[in-house]
Amino acid sequence: MTSTNKKKLIAGNWKMNGSLAANAALIDGLKAGMSHPACDVALCVPSVYLAQVQQLCAGTAMHLGVQDLSTHVQGAYTGEVSAAMVKDFGVRYAIVGHSECRQYHGETDELVAKKAQAALAAGITPIVCVGETLTQREAGQTEEVVKRQLAAVIHTNGHCISEIVLAYEPVWAIGTGQTATPEQAQAVHALLRVQLRAASSQAERIQIVYGGSMNAANASALLAQTDIDGGLIGGASLKAADFLSIISAASELSV
Structure with a gap:
């Protein structure tokens, strides 16, 4: 069965990059080259820049997102940022379970699930990341790993x-310059779609985006796949021309 949700989502993940000056220049470049894209567009920025980026993106087609949030609503959790706090800045999306958070912060499948729950409770759409490492892929464990992560x-x-x-981000293809072939990516996206269908009658409307070194050169081929509903873009989202090129490719394939 083909996914009926044809509107793509292109979400930029700035990671730990940016400055007041660089952010302003990047967003000026995006505004100059973007009018009314047919796809959804989001910028997931470091929380310290939410106020600035909210102001710069006001009145544009770009939605605001964060790269992480706390499972807690409030309280004695020094250094954490709650969903309610970022909601104050008009945040629409929150990345949860990014492989870097799983790797560097020891986030478990259960914690990621609770972060998704916290986002949903605040009216924020979680971009839930799943994906396997190179070792797991070579061991034939891709299906087992992504299904376990999504099941939680x-x-x-x-x-x-x-x-x-849902974002499929093969860990071996993040920031490495390596990218899953369109066929490899589609195979995992299709697998995830089947798992979602078993859990929800609304599975076809769920956007499953690809997050492993999508760039201006390979975006069209990846986005043309049946179950690839967009991209979670890392390095290319920091370059206005490249990000606009990906948005353009997604818009051409959106209904």
């Missing part, structure tokens, strides 16, 4: 699963 989110969030965005 489904278990915690139940019928609300239809409100998430």
Whole structure:
């Protein structure tokens, strides 16, 4: 079955990059080259820049996103930022479970599921990341790993699963210059779609985006795949021309 949700999502993940001057220059470049894209566009920025980017993006087609959030609503959790706090800045998306958070911060599948739950409770769409390492892929464990990671989110969030965005990001293809072939990526996206169908009657409307070194050169081929509903863009989102090129490719394939 073909996915019926044809509107793509292109979300930029700035990671730990940016400055007041660089952010302003980047967004000026994006505004100059973007009018009314047919796809959804989001900028997931470091939380310290939310106020600036909210102001710069006001009145544009670009939605605001964050790269992480706390499972807690408030309290004695020094250094953490809650969903309610970022909601104050008009945040629409929150990346949860990015492979870097899983690797460097020891985030478990269960914690990622709770972060997705916290985002949903605040009316924020979580971009839930799943993906395998090179060792896991070479061991033939890709299916087992991504299904386990998604199953935890489904278990915690139940019928609300239809409100998430799912991002497949093969860890071996993040920031390495390596990219899954369109066929490799589509195979995993199709697998995830089947798992979502078993959990929700609204599975076809869930955007499943690809997040492994998508760039201006390979975006069209990846986005043309049946179950690839957009991209979670890292390095290319820091270059206005490259990000605009990906948005253009996605817009051409969006209905």
